[in-house]
Amino acid sequence: MKTNFIQTYLSVDCVIFGFDDNQLNILLVKRDAVDGEKKIQKLPGSLIYNEEDVDDAANRVLFELTGIKKVRLRQFRCFASPDRANNPDDIKWLNKEYEPNINRLVTVAYLSLCKIDRKLNNVSKYRSTEWCPLNLIPEMPFDHNQILNESLLEIRRWIEHDPAIVFDLLPNKFTISQLHRLYEAIYNKPLDIRNFHKKVATMDYVQPLEERQTGVSHRAARYYKFDKIIYNKRKTNI
Amino acid sequence: MKTNFIQTYLSVDCVIFGFDDNQLNILLVKRDAVDGEKKIQKLPGSLIYNEEDVDDAANRVLFELTGIKKVRLRQFRCFASPDRANNPDDIKWLNKEYEPNINRLVTVAYLSLCKIDRKLNNVSKYRSTEWCPLNLIPEMPFDHNQILNESLLEIRRWIEHDPAIVFDLLPNKFTISQLHRLYEAIYNKPLDIRNFHKKVATMDYVQPLEERQTGVSHRAARYYKFDKIIYNKRKTNI
DNA sequence: TCAAAAGTGTTCGATATACACCCATGC
DNA sequence: GCATGGGTGTATATCGAACACTTTTGA
Numbered sequence: 297m298k299t300n301f302i303q304t305y306l307s308v309d310c311v312i313f314g315f316d317d318n319q320l321n322i323l324l325v326k327r328d329a330v331d332g333e334k335k336i337q338k339l340p341g342s343l344i345y346n347e348e349d350v351d352d353a354a355n356r357v358l359f360e361l362t363g364i365k366k367v368r369l370r371q372f373r374c375f376a377s378p379d380r381a382n383n384p385d386d387i388k389w390l391n392k393e394y395e396p397n398i399n400r401l402v403t404v405a406y407l408s409l410c411k412i413d414r415k416l417n418n419v420s421k422y423r424s425t426e427w428c429p430l431n432l433i434p435e436m437p438f439d440h441n442q443i444l445n446e447s448l449l450e451i452r453r454w455i456e457h458d459p460a461i462v463f464d465l466l467p468n469k470f471t472i473s474q475l476h477r478l479y480e481a482i483y484n485k486p487l488d489i490r491n492f493h494k495k496v497a498t499m500d501y502v503q504p505l506e507e508r509q510t511g512v513s514h515r516a517a518r519y520y521k522f523d524k525i526i527y528n529k530r531k532t533n534i
Numbered sequence: 535m536k537t538n539f540i541q542t543y544l545s546v547d548c549v550i551f552g553f554d555d556n557q558l559n560i561l562l563v564k565r566d567a568v569d570g571e572k573k574i575q576k577l578p579g580s581l582i583y584n585e586e587d588v589d590d591a592a593n594r595v596l597f598e599l600t601g602i603k604k605v606r607l608r609q610f611r612c613f614a615s616p617d618r619a620n621n622p623d624d625i626k627w628l629n630k631e632y633e634p635n636i637n638r639l640v641t642v643a644y645l646s647l648c649k650i651d652r653k654l655n656n657v658s659k660y661r662s663t664e665w666c667p668l669n670l671i672p673e674m675p676f677d678h679n680q681i682l683n684e685s686l687l688e689i690r691r692w693i694e695h696d697p698a699i700v701f702d703l704l705p706n707k708f709t710i711s712q713l714h715r716l717y718e719a720i721y722n723k724p725l726d727i728r729n730f731h732k733k734v735a736t737m738d739y740v741q742p743l744e745e746r747q748t749g750v751s752h753r754a755a756r757y758y759k760f761d762k763i764i765y766n767k768r769k770t771n772i
Numbered sequence: 773t774c775a776a777a778a779g780t781g782t783t784c785g786a787t788a789t790a791c792a793c794c795c796a797t798g799c
Numbered sequence: 800g801c802a803t804g805g806g807t808g809t810a811t812a813t814c815g816a817a818c819a820c821t822t823t824t825g826a
Contacts, residue, residue: 300584301581301582302543302544302584303542304544305541344614345540347616348540348616349616350614374588374609374642376587376588378586395539402544404612453691471805472805472806473804488790489806490790490792490807491788491789491790493806494808495788509805512803512804513799513803514795514798514802515796515803515806516805517804517806711777711778726817726818727779728779728781728817728819729816729817732781733815747778750777750824751776751777751824751826752778753777753778753822755777756778
């Protein structure tokens with residue numbers, strides 16, 4: 297039964313969200329130029345190693361970029377179209393970056409969240425890593441634009457199952473207003489601020505602090521923090 | 535940058551649900567015995583071909599089993615642990631069924647639904663295909679038991695996004711009672727029958743027929759049908 | 773007439789939505 | 800004192816949960 301079953305290279309690609317107090321951003325890397333090709337931004341990712349699970353590979357990519365060992369991430373889809381790596385520029389880049397004659401490349405897409413003010417590692421293999429606002433996402437190689445679009449749907453599903461993840465996008469101390477803008481950005485629609493306050497009040501794991509904003513030219517907002525312990529107690533009760 | 539990136543074989547494995555009016559069943563196939571090994575049941579699946587997307591491979595497996603060309607299916611996770619195919623029996627089987635020296639096998643798991651009274655194709659490569667009730671699932675090779683467990687969580691998520699899928703598990707004409715038992719099986723808990731009638735009444739795409747059961751030794755139940763057109767109109771309104 | 777399943781309404785609590793004004797602060 | 804964003808309450812509609820009896824049919 298020798299048939300044309302195929303061995304493929306397998307990669308992970310990570311859609312890493314950040315929030316800059318106004319909008320969602322995605323962490324993009326520049327891939328090296330090949331020949332006359334322009335440098336181009338793409339999702340960070342990597343081929344998987346010999347003895348590596350895909351989850352581990354995604355963690356490795358995240359660690360290289362952020363220095364965080366145990367980051368929250370979520371696999372959301374495998375992209376395996378035979379012609380997803382058919383663009384000549386993409387083939388050239390694959391040959392240079394990895395090995396020649398990669399005939400096929402299947403990728404497993406991951407979603408992750410990161411505080412945007414976190415200092416990023418400068419990973420030598422990339423020319424630059426930078427946050428790109430969602431509305432300014434460029435054309436990207438392979439099917440990275442499609443991967444990104446699917447990740448936007450996935451992040452909402454993820455929140456429903458684990459509301460705590462949004463706090464990965466905020467500083468440790470945050471105002472209700474920041475949380476409000478974050479929800480509006482994720483759901484891409486305005487949310488009534490009074491109802492939002494009520495909603496937060498029902499989240500006993502969002503705890504008010506005594507501390508308030510300083511130096512703002514308006515009434516100072518109270519800071520809140522996410523209380524992991526209370527949250528985990530709740531979760532086991534569900 | 536020649537490193538130990540790996541080429542792997544890639545397979546799809548399908549968790550196909552059926553409903554026998556009392557409980558959920560899974561379609562399992564027997565894989566051929568190798569040497570002294572006993573015949574063993576597993577999820578149907580296949581390696582992917584050279585120019586084949588994973589979705590197409592899953593569709594192919596489904597088509598081979600059921601003869602249905604366009605079946606509803608949902609990718610739900612990629613399983614890629616380096617030691618998922620480390621069991622000696624599994625290695626022997628892989629060598630015989632496919633090619634020798636498959637060093638690594640990554641699988642993409644799919645969920646699908648099928649009317650249980652559908653006549654199944656007898657696919658030559660399997661000794662038998664049969665429905666197995668959920669509570670009688672045997673030990674399966676690879677990580678198929680884990681894949682099955684995750685599919686049970688996934689089917690509920692799927693329903694929330696697309697309530698129509700449950701009708702793939704029922705005959706074209708069905709009673710509220712059948713639908714009720716199906717929901718109870720999927721959520722694995724009793725659902726109040728009066729509330730359930732109300733719930734169904736709000737689904738305008740579940741249409742009552744004039745026809746009723748015959749030959750039953752109790753009050754005959756009305757038949758209902760799923761109206762795809764009405765359902766699709768609703769969906770675009772969301 | 774009995775057994776077995778079909779079918780039917782009301783109440784209550786929780787949750788989501790809509791909506792407008794005063795407060796604190798820096799300039 | 801004014802511009803800016805922070806913070807608050809009420810009324811209504813909707814949804815889910817609890818709960819028991821009558822109807823129809825074949826045996």
